[in-house]
Amino acid sequence: MSKQQLLGIHHVTAMTSDVVKNYEFFTEILGMRLVKKTVNQDDIYTYHTFYADDQGSPGTDMTFFDFPNNPPGIKGTNAITRTSFRVPTDEALTYWVARFEEFNVKHEGISELFGKKVLKFEDEDxxxxxxxxxxxxxxVKAGIPWKKGPVPLDYAIYGLGPIEITLAYFERFKEIMTSVYGFKMIEEVNDMILLEIGEGGNGAQMILRHDATSPIARQGYGEVHHVAFRVADQEALYSWLDKYQRLGIPNSGHVDRFYFEALYARIGHILIELSTDGPGFMGDEPYETLGESLSLPPFLENRRAYIESEIRPFNTKREE
Structure with a gap:
């Protein structure tokens, strides 16, 4: 396997209007586990929360920034427009329709997309x-459902599925995804194409939608900030850094996020991160209490008292 082989989706990061409501939605309704409560390393006044499977496995986490006074985003083209979560079976979707009805979650009912059953829905943002x-x-193998979550394990979310990106410059973006990142086209339906990388399947796919008529989307809460794809390790990440430099693609350079290592590049309007599978989320907290305390990377630990005095209290301790 090439060092530059992307292994699948690593995480998706979006923006929320309220970190507490977002926490309640993801843990109490969607049944995903909060595996890390930390701050945005580039803006320490902002929470960064990570929701994932039982052990915070790569390819399972949806993360959120809670920017103070962030305006709402505007839907449109040239943006990441939908995030998918994997569930084990078609039967699970029937369970989720009833659960969404119970909790008044806006949804569109079960439909089919590229031969798979899907259930589209929205949160309050x-x-x-x-x-x-x-x-x-x-x-790509799925993760492990949250063992102490509110959703029966047979129906629970256990990984990220295809990321949807909507673009006016559809053909150019597709060409970059295939020639630079190694995606392969699997299927085309109307104005959409399905691409995949690595082992393929729901955990390694991207849906590209062509939309040259809508206004350009604007970042804000309710919108996705970026998508990250998995690379095996630091060696693979540096191989990508060399590739970016060789191709003249502007990038962030190597960034150590403590929980993983990262490399960022903006392809048109879309911010793409490459992230290592490790070290992961369980090195600084016990499995039993993941996400219950404010976790800080070592370079911020000496500022803990100041950070805790600046961000609003946010209780994530789970009762047994």
Whole structure:
């Protein structure tokens, strides 16, 4: 396997209007585990929360920034427009329809997309998601459902599915995804194409939608900030850094996020991160209490007292 082989989706980062409401939605309704409560390393006055599977496995986490006074985003083209979550079966989607009805979650009912059953829904910020069934899926392995979550394990979310990106410059972006990042086109339906990398399947796919008529989307809460794809390790990440420099693609250079290492590049309007699978989220907290305390990377630890005095209290301790 090439050092530059992307392994699948690593995480998706979006923006929320209220970190507490967002926490309640993801843990109490979606049944995903908060595996890390920390701050944005580039803006320490902002929470950065990570929701994932039972152990914070790469390819399972949806993360959020809670920027103070952030305006709402504006839907449109040239943006990441929908995040998918994997569930084990078609039957699980029927369970989720009933659960969404119980909790008054706006949804569109079960439909089909590229041969898979999906259930599109939104949160209170109008952030767009969908559940996708793994019933006929083959490819990247899913994670482990949160064992102490509120959703039965047979129906629980256990990984990220295809990321949807909507673009006016559809052909140019597709060409970069295939020639630079190694995606392969799997299927085309109307104004959409399905691409995948690595082992393929729901955990390694991207849906590109062509939309040259809508206004350009504007960042804000309810919108996705960036998508990250998995690379194996630091050696692979540096191989990508060399590739970016060789191709003249502007980038962030190597960034150590403590929980993983990262490399950022903006392709048109879309911010793409490459992230290592490790070290992961369990090195600084016990498994039993992941996400219950404010976690800080070592370079911020000496500022803990100041950071805790500046960000609003946010209780994430779970009762047994």
């Amino acid at each position: 109008q952030q767009r998601y969908q559940l996708i069934s793994d019933e006929t899926n083959q490819g």
